Amino acid sequence: MDLGAKREVAVVFSFRSPGRYALTTLTGAIEGADDLRSVTVVHPRNTAEVIACIGEQLDLGREVIAGWSFYSPSFPECADELREVRAAEKRAFLAVAGGVHATAEPRQTLDAGFDLVCVGEGERVILEAIRAVRDGRPPSTIPGCARLETGAGDVVKQEARPPRIELDQFPPFAPRHEYFGPIEITRGCIYACRFCQTPYFSKARFRHRSVENTAHWVSTMREAGKRDLRFVSPTSLSYGSQDESVHLDAVEALLARSKEALGPEGRVYFGTFPSEVRPEHVTPEALALIKKYCANDNLVIGGQSGSDRVLQASMRGHDVSAIIHAVKISLAHGFVPNVDFILGLPGEAVDDLRASVNVMRQLGELGARVHAHTFMPLPGTPFRDAAPGQVDDETREELDRLASQKLLYGQWKLQERVAAEMAERRDQSARGYGSAVTVVSPSDDA
Numbered sequence: 001m002d003l004g005a006k007r008e009v010a011v012v013f014s015f016r017s018p019g020r021y022a023l024t025t026l027t028g029a030i031e032g033a034d035d036l037r038s039v040t041v042v043h044p045r046n047t048a049e050v051i052a053c054i055g056e057q058l059d060l061g062r063e064v065i066a067g068w069s070f071y072s073p074s075f076p077e078c079a080d081e082l083r084e085v086r087a088a089e090k091r092a093f094l095a096v097a098g099g100v101h102a103t104a105e106p107r108q109t110l111d112a113g114f115d116l117v118c119v120g121e122g123e124r125v126i127l128e129a130i131r132a133v134r135d136g137r138p139p140s141t142i143p144g145c146a147r148l149e150t151g152a153g154d155v156v157k158q159e160a161r162p163p164r165i166e167l168d169q170f171p172p173f174a175p176r177h178e179y180f181g182p183i184e185i186t187r188g189c190i191y192a193c194r195f196c197q198t199p200y201f202s203k204a205r206f207r208h209r210s211v212e213n214t215a216h217w218v219s220t221m222r223e224a225g226k227r228d229l230r231f232v233s234p235t236s237l238s239y240g241s242q243d244e245s246v247h248l249d250a251v252e253a254l255l256a257r258s259k260e261a262l263g264p265e266g267r268v269y270f271g272t273f274p275s276e277v278r279p280e281h282v283t284p285e286a287l288a289l290i291k292k293y294c295a296n297d298n299l300v301i302g303g304q305s306g307s308d309r310v311l312q313a314s315m316r317g318h319d320v321s322a323i324i325h326a327v328k329i330s331l332a333h334g335f336v337p338n339v340d341f342i343l344g345l346p347g348e349a350v351d352d353l354r355a356s357v358n359v360m361r362q363l364g365e366l367g368a369r370v371h372a373h374t375f376m377p378l379p380g381t382p383f384r385d386a387a388p389g390q391v392d393d394e395t396r397e398e399l400d401r402l403a404s405q406k407l408l409y410g411q412w413k414l415q416e417r418v419a420a421e422m423a424e425r426r427d428q429s430a431r432g433y434g435s436a437v438t439v440v441s442p443s444d445d446a
């Protein structure tokens with residue numbers, strides 16, 4: 001073998017929702033790497049296309065890295081897709097999985113047939129994986145990857161994670177491939193809501209994209225003819241902050257520069273899909289800022305429960321009165337509040353559930369819309385071992401009533417089923433092998 005020869009590499013991203021945001025970001029990371037300009041990246045949108053794309057790239061003599069990114073609910077369908085692809089394409093390719101589920105459950109993910117799991121954020125890992133394949137080095141030992149070592153006992157070996165990125169180091173999307181999306185302005189979260197994967201995946205610290213870097217990418221969007229700008233953030237009004245405080249000067253700088261860069265035709269959306277705001281951050285001053293610069297007529301507010309006891313047990317960091325106050329002042333400033341609620345959180349007794357439903361009705365009657373979810377015991381969270389959320393018949397009827405009055409929406413019924421399946425998989429995994437992972441080298445940034 002000529003060790004000096006570089007191989008041609010193609011990356012095939014299974015471009016299915018909701019992993020598209022992450023895969024768009026990774027495509028942007030590849031675009032931004034000068035030494036990887038010759039790498040082909042393709043984005044098939046269904047299983048037949050994944051099979052066809054991998055086949056075409058192999059026919060061209062390229063080494064193929066196939067990538068999936070998924071949350072816990074979509075793990076089974078991605079695992080099924082890989083099985084179908086392997087059945088159809090017998091030639092070798094490297095199947096890599098990333099995202100919050102793979103990070104929290106590397107063993108389960110590797111057992112599903114993926115060759116490598118990217119543990120944590122993927123920008124550096126995908127670049128190093130491509131370079132390793134291109135240079136003929138084993139990609140399994142690059143920092144941030146977990147792999148299954150078969151043999152006595154089949155153990156998962158995980159290389160220590162690389163240092164976490166700063167958002168300014170990487171593009172938020174992939175302009176050369178004409179894939180645009182919301183700009184991630186904040187990664188990680190200092191709050192520690194016990195049901196949420198974000199702080200456990202991306203570290204309990206905020207990392208913000210700078211105003212100037214954001215404006216640069218907004219200009220790129222504008223040059224491509226894009227007019228609507230949305231942001232990704234775990235808590236929009238935390239922009240520029242490192243703690244619970246709100247820095248409206250930083251938020252204003254971001255919105256003003258973004259609007260300027262987007263031009264007079266552009267529309268900026270903030271504190272709404274695909275992001276949200278925490279209720280205690282909603283103040284008249286914050287709303288006035290959003291009104292001044294943004295086009296949204298609604299806000300997404302994380303409420304989660306109408307029981308103070310449940311909010312406290314979930315470490316939400318606010319109480320029910322904060323939710324009601326946020327809704328009232330949002331309405332007073334002309335925003336329709338969409339308030340997230342989670343049904344069946346651990347420790348939620350019947351009284352708590354009744355309290356939640358009462359608050360939902362109260363908010364609905366004020367003019368808000370309730371977005372109902374069912375609790376899922378997500379891997380990697382403190383609630384991972386809890387029972388899946390369930391809704392009793394009386395609550396179910398009341399929720400249906402609210403929905404028929406257009407006061408409530410959401411996939412809570414589907415999520416009830418998904419949560420039960422997720423808990424079943426978790427229990428099966430625990431019976432099978434536990435979750436032990438050997439970290440090969442110590443991380444200074446775990």
Ligand code: SF4
Nearest residue numbers: 189191193196198234
């Ligand atoms: S629910 Fe929101 S505020 Fe709470 S930890 Fe998750 S991202 Fe942060």
